[in-house]
Amino acid sequence: MVACGDDGTATTDDSTTGGSTSSSTAGTEGQTSEAPTSETDDSTTDMLTSGSVSESATEGTTAGPPVCGDGELDDGEECDDGNADNTDDCLDSCVAASCGDGELQAGVEGCDDGAGNGDDQACTSACAVASCGDGLVQAGVEECDQGDLNGDDQACTSMCVNAACGDGVVGPGEGCDDGNDVDDDECTNGCALPSCGDGIVQVGEECDDGNLENTDGCLDTCVPAVCGDGFVQQGVEDCDDMAMDSELCDFDCTAALCGDGYVNMVATEECEDDNDIDDDACSNACILATCDDMAQNQGETDVDCGGAACDPCEQGDSCVENGDCDTNYCDDNMICEIIPEIRIAALIGAYQGDFGGIDQASTMCQTEADAAGVGGTWVAFLSDSNNDVIDVIQEPAASMAPVNNLNGVQLFPNWNAIFNNGNGDAANDVFAFDGDEVEEGNGNPNDWFDADGWTGTLQSGLSDVGLNCNDWTSSAANVQGRNTELDARDLLRQEVSPCDRFLAIVCVQTAP
Secondary structure, three states: OOOOOOOOOOOOOHHHHOOOOHHHHHHOOOOOOOOOOOOOOHHHHHHHHOHHHHHHHHOOOOOOOOOOOOOOOOOOOOOOOOOOOOOOOEOOOOOEOOOOOOOOOOOOOOOOOHHHOOOOOOEOOOOOEOOOOOOOOOOOOOOOOOHHHOOOOOOEOOOOOEOOOOOOOOOOOOOOOOOOOOOOOOOOOOOOOOOOOOOOOOOOOOOOOOOOOOOOOEOOOOOEOOOOOOOOOOOOOOOOOOOOOOOOEOOOOOEOOOOOOOOOHHHOOOOOOOOOOOOOOEOOOOOEOOOOOOOOOOOOOEOOEOOOOOOOEOOOOEOOOHHHEOOOOEOOOOEEOOOOOEEEEEOOOOEOOOOOOHHHHHHHHHHHHHHHOOOOEEEEOOOEOOEOHHHHOOOOHHHHOOEEOOOOOEEEOOHHHHHHOOEOOOOOOOEEOOOOEOOOEOOOOOOOEOOEEEOOEOOOOOEOOOOEHHHHOOOOOOOEEEEEEHHHOEEEEEEEEEOOOOEEEEEEEEEO
C-alpha cells in the first residue's frame, strides 16, 4: 500500500525479498478487491525471475530409487537388460532366468512350468519337454520309460507302455501274441502256444517240459527262461525285475550288492571298486569319498585335506610332502608347519634380459642351490605378464617367517615387509650361491652392473607389465626391464635398465 507522504513508489519488504510470498497471499484469500499497483525495482524482479530461485527450489533434490528395467545393474539386482522380455536370460524382475522360474527361455529351455516341473511331469526338472524314450516316466501319460532299452520286444515298448499279453507284440515271457481274445486259435489268450505243456515241442514252441512251473528252465509259455521274464529261475538267477535295476536286483538278475563290480544307482550305490579297502576313493559302502566327508580317505594326509584330491592342510595337520600343506612346509615329523626362514640369494654371475623366462630362471636357482648344498626349494624373485612375485610366499609364512641371507642374517622381518617399505637392514648384504657378496661391478657376464638385479616388479609386489624385457626373452638395448639395486639392501628399488645390461637374478627359498 502507499503510505501518506509516499511518492507512490512501493518498497518490497524483507518477507518478499526473502523469497516468501505466503503472508501477502494469505491476506487476500477469498477477496476480490483490487490492490494498488506497485512497482518493483529491478533487483527484486531479477531475484524472482533469475536462476537463483530455481536453484533454491531444486536444492536437496535426490535421485529416485533404483528401477528394474533401466538397463543399469543396481544393488539387489542380479541383472538388468533394460527390457521386459521374459524369454531372454534376464527376467523383468531383474533376476537371472533359470530353469524353474516359470518363464520359457528362448533357445535354452524346451518348457518351464515353474513349480510344476518334475521328472514325472510334462516338463522335466531340466526344463525339457517330456517324451517317450527320455528315461523318465511321465505321470498319467506313460506306464514306463527305460530310455534306450525301450522296444516292442522289451518289457517297456517303444510307445512307453508296459508289454502285456494281448497287445499284439511278443514281449518277454510270451510265446505268442496275436492281439485277439480268441482262445482256441494258434495263440491262446494267455499268450501261450497251443499244446504247450504236453511235454512235446511243437512247431512254434521253443521248449516244453510238461509242467507249468516258471522257476525252471522252461516257462509255462514254452519259451526258455531268461533274465527279464519276471520269473526267478532257481539255481540260475538271484532275482528278476524285468532286466531293470531295482533296490534289490541288478539288471542282470543278480542281487544288488555293494562290491559286485556294478554300480546300481537305484540301490543308492555311488561307486564300485571291487575291493575291501574302506579308505580309498570308494568306501566299502559304495559311497564316493569327498573332501568334506569328515573322514581321511582317497589318499588324504589328514581328514579332508592333503594329497592329490583335496586342498592343502593347515598348520598342525599331518602331511607327507610340502605340497600337502598350505604353509608349503612339511617338517621332519610329517606335520605342516611354518617355514623357519625364507632365504634370499643371487645366481652366480650376471645375465642380460633374455635368460628364458621365470621358469628357466627358477630352474637355474634350484640348480645352483643344489650345487652349493644349501638345501630347500628355490624359485626366481621375478614377475612377468602372468606372475606376481608377491605370490611366491603365501600366508601364514608371509607374515611370520623372517627373510634372511645365506649366512642366516636377517634382511627383512618377514616376506610382507619387502613390499610394505622395501628397505632391508642396511648392515646386511645379499650373497650369491658361491658366497660372493652382490656389489658394484663392471657389468659383464661374470659381474653385476652397479649391483643391480632384475625384478620386473612394482613396489607392491605386482608385475610391472611392459618392463620385463618381453617376459625375459629380450636382450635388446631398446627394450627395458624393471630392476633394483641390491647393494642398497632394497629388493624393489624402482629403477629401469635396458635389457642388454648384465644384472643379477635374485632367488628365494620357498620351502626347506
